[in-house]
Amino acid sequence: MTTRETFDGVLILGAGLAGLTAALAAAPRKVLLLSPTPLGEGCSSAWAQGGMAAALAEDDSPVLHAQDTIAAGAGLCDPQAVAVLTREGPDAVRALADLGAPFDRTPDGGFSQGLEAAHGRARIAKVGGDGAGRAIHNAVIAAVLAAPHIEVRTGLRARSLLQDAAGRVRGALVEAGAGALTEIVAAATLLATGGLGGLYAVTTTPREVRGEGLGLAALAGAVIADPEFVQFHPTALDVGADPAPLATEALRGEGAILRNADGRAFMKSYHPDAELAPRDVVARAIQSELAAGHGAFLDATAAIGQAFPHEFPAVFAAAQAAGLDPRVQPMPVAPACHYHMGGVATDLNGATSLPGLLAAGECASTGVHGANRLASNSLLEAAVFGARAGAQLRTAI
Numbered sequence: 001m002t003t004r005e006t007f008d009g010v011l012i013l014g015a016g017l018a019g020l021t022a023a024l025a026a027a028p029r030k031v032l033l034l035s036p037t038p039l040g041e042g043c044s045s046a047w048a049q050g051g052m053a054a055a056l057a058e059d060d061s062p063v064l065h066a067q068d069t070i071a072a073g074a075g076l077c078d079p080q081a082v083a084v085l086t087r088e089g090p091d092a093v094r095a096l097a098d099l100g101a102p103f104d105r106t107p108d109g110g111f112s113q114g115l116e117a118a119h120g121r122a123r124i125a126k127v128g129g130d131g132a133g134r135a136i137h138n139a140v141i142a143a144v145l146a147a148p149h150i151e152v153r154t155g156l157r158a159r160s161l162l163q164d165a166a167g168r169v170r171g172a173l174v175e176a177g178a179g180a181l182t183e184i185v186a187a188a189t190l191l192a193t194g195g196l197g198g199l200y201a202v203t204t205t206p207r208e209v210r211g212e213g214l215g216l217a218a219l220a221g222a223v224i225a226d227p228e229f230v231q232f233h234p235t236a237l238d239v240g241a242d243p244a245p246l247a248t249e250a251l252r253g254e255g256a257i258l259r260n261a262d263g264r265a266f267m268k269s270y271h272p273d274a275e276l277a278p279r280d281v282v283a284r285a286i287q288s289e290l291a292a293g294h295g296a297f298l299d300a301t302a303a304i305g306q307a308f309p310h311e312f313p314a315v316f317a318a319a320q321a322a323g324l325d326p327r328v329q330p331m332p333v334a335p336a337c338h339y340h341m342g343g344v345a346t347d348l349n350g351a352t353s354l355p356g357l358l359a360a361g362e363c364a365s366t367g368v369h370g371a372n373r374l375a376s377n378s379l380l381e382a383a384v385f386g387a388r389a390g391a392q393l394r395t396a397i
């Protein structure tokens, strides 16, 4: 039997960084936030390693960040969306710090920023080396749980969108773990359901993230943009696990080298920027080497060596669990599905082509990433466009 409930406010589907940020930004509007899993589980946001890209340093600027974003996106980015992301990025990072996200700091109190592939500046705000996602997410969860306007319900997964005769989205049909179905009617609905890695044979994302929001929106008739643009992270640890543990891009930013089984460094023969070439270039190079039977290994023994456990504790733990010691041996790597650039088409405030339906974060497509997302632009996207969508929810009728 399907029950029906009318919620006196707006509905947010998904509790990653985009959904949580939107919920906070919608205040004082009443928000019902649904998550299939307990908060902090089943979302890519908590698994992020490298950090958030933002032009916070004196030698950097939103314009330089935008240029790198557009170059990585193969010229297919929407320049307006990129301008919003890069201009609002520094304040988004500061807002998360104000919520308690413990970003690494310089001795004078500034943000300690690292370099990642295809960035012309060291602009990645990090936490504890490779623990950005979990630390940021925990801070935002605490703020959400303390916010009187937000009601969180876990164990609920959206199965379809409710529409009236005019096609306006009026809420969602949700399923509890035991299979009980409830129609939740709300003034507006925000999809923040993340990417689609769980659909692929090997992914770096949690299994729970499998493109369901995208599917629900498509079935309801929403315009979908660039669904074919799927990013494969070049350096997942190739240890037979799925999800595959990630070896963050920041390792190459710190000087780790990609080598064949015979020790030859191969990236220079693919791109002048070698290990710091854009993700798609590095992923294709590794795939070519693997297909040719040469093997592919990430060698951090010289660049990071004994500092590995301290500088990259999450990657170190994953490597150790697979019986590898990255301080003294190269790690086998292979590309794995990582991120979806395409998604539900939105404007810069999260509006989709369907009235009553908004989308933000990885399930949305503002056009900000073009054909290939620049490293560490995704947490930023979730924070910037999540806040913009939340502001729209405030006044949605």
Ligand SMILES: Cc1cc2nc3c(=O)[nH]c(=O)nc-3n(C[C@H](O)[C@H](O)[C@H](O)COP(=O)(O)OP(=O)(O)OC[C@H]3O[C@@H](n4cnc5c(N)ncnc54)[C@H](O)[C@@H]3O)c2cc1C
Pocket (backbone or CB within 6 Å): 013, 014, 015, 016, 017, 018, 019, 034, 035, 036, 037, 041, 042, 043, 044, 045, 046, 047, 048, 049, 050, 051, 052, 053, 132, 133, 156, 157, 158, 159, 192, 193, 194, 195, 204, 205, 206, 208, 209, 210, 212, 213, 246, 338, 339, 360, 361, 362, 363, 375, 376, 377, 378, 379, 380, 382
């Ligand atoms: C291992 C890893 C490392 C990464 N490192 C970085 C990094 O360093 N920097 C960076 O910028 N990006 C990084 N990314 C990408 C980034 O983490 C994600 O793109 C971003 O966090 C997406 O946020 P989101 O809120 O849109 O989605 P998510 O955080 O994935 O949240 C989606 C939410 O929707 C829920 N959901 C799914 N289906 C349904 C449904 N049917 N009904 C209701 N809820 C549903 C999920 O359970 C989850 O709560 C990384 C990703 C991975 C996997």
